[in-house]
Amino acid sequence: MRLVLISDTHGHRGIGLPDGDVLVHAGDISSSGTLNQVRQFLEWFAAQPHRHKVFIAGNHDFLFEQSPDLAALLLADFPGLTYLQDSGLEIDGIRFWGSPWQPAYNDWAFNLPRNGDALRRAWDRIPAGTDVLITHGPAHGILDQVRQGPHLGCETLARRIAVASPRLHVFGHIHDAYGVAYSGVTVFANASTCDEDYRPVHRPILVDLSPERVEVLNTTPRPRLERVAALTAALDAAERAPGEIRAHQLLAVVQGLADLRQVARDELAEEYMRRGLRSDLMRMARAEAKPGRRPVPVKHLGGSDAG
Numbered sequence: 091m092r093l094v095l096i097s098d099t100h101g102h103r104g105i106g107l108p109d110g111d112v113l114v115h116a117g118d119i120s121s122s123g124t125l126n127q128v129r130q131f132l133e134w135f136a137a138q139p140h141r142h143k144v145f146i147a148g149n150h151d152f153l154f155e156q157s158p159d160l161a162a163l164l165l166a167d168f169p170g171l172t173y174l175q176d177s178g179l180e181i182d183g184i185r186f187w188g189s190p191w192q193p194a195y196n197d198w199a200f201n202l203p204r205n206g207d208a209l210r211r212a213w214d215r216i217p218a219g220t221d222v223l224i225t226h227g228p229a230h231g232i233l234d235q236v237r238q239g240p241h242l243g244c245e246t247l248a249r250r251i252a253v254a255s256p257r258l259h260v261f262g263h264i265h266d267a268y269g270v271a272y273s274g275v276t277v278f279a280n281a282s283t284c285d286e287d288y289r290p291v292h293r294p295i296l297v298d299l300s301p302e303r304v305e306v307l308n309t310t311p312r313p314r315l316e317r318v319a320a321l322t323a324a325l326d327a328a329e330r331a332p333g334e335i336r337a338h339q340l341l342a343v344v345q346g347l348a349d350l351r352q353v354a355r356d357e358l359a360e361e362y363m364r365r366g367l368r369s370d371l372m373r374m375a376r377a378e379a380k381p382g383r384r385p386v387p388v389k390h391l392g393g394s395d396a397g
């Protein structure tokens with residue numbers, strides 16, 4: 091089962107979403123949770139091609155807390171969507187649980203006193219055997235810092251996760267801490283789409299979930315970009331010593347480029363003769379380096395960035 095994880099889209103809808111079986115949004119679908127904003131989100135979310143679409147509310151999504159009846163009425167128009175609020179869902183044997191609460195911060199929605207009984211009761215409802223836990227906020231100490239600031243995540247949630255042992259914990263809320271981390275038991279994914287300035291620059295996190303493993307697909311360095319760099323270096327070397335260019339070296343560069351572009355080598359060789367390789371390589375390198383194409387950062391638990 092392939093999951094596409096997003097969070098904190100805050101009303102942005104022009105987000106490129108990769109294919110997958112389940113699209114998960116971990117809250118903050120809107121900027122201030124008005125009826126109109128929520129409706130616009132639901133229309134966009136429902137239009138996505140993913141077989142299952144699951145979401146929770148976040149601290150900006152006031153409608154779900156202040157007018158749950160109205161929210162339910164609205165949701166009834168979108169039967170293809172699943173809204174979770176201290177509730178679960180099973181898809182192909184994979185058990186999901188979603189909850190919007192977080193330790194109180196200003197006057198936002200779904201606030202509960204930090205370290206209080208109400209939060210503990212909310213987390214106690216997370217069933218043992220949950221595969222995918224979706225909360226809006228992070229657990230304490232895990233992808234919960236703005237830059238190198240204090241840990242802002244929920245202590246009570248961290249304790250519950252240690253006991254309930256979900257295989258995957260999806261959340262957002264702390265935009266700056268976007269990335270994934272591994273505890274050995276749980277894969278943690280802060281899927282915040284927006285950055286601290288509410289620009290939707292972070293990629294959806296792609297996860298393959300099987301009975302045996304949880305694999306995050308888009309964390310590894312970009313093999314395409316690495317190959318482009320290798321080919322550019324080969325071309326540079328050839329240009330520096332034109333007398334030493336050998337046919338087989340040039341052929342290797344053209345072959346590499348043809349593989350990347352998935353075209354026939356001879357076709358590309360012809361094109362190369364026409365207009366040169368370099369512009370093609372540079373264009374590919376630029377496309378790969380766009381912010382939206384950056385890989386998902388992997389962070390050490392405790393906050394320091396592993397790159």
Ligand SMILES: [Fe+2]
Nearest residue numbers: 098118148263
């Ligand atoms: Fe947010």
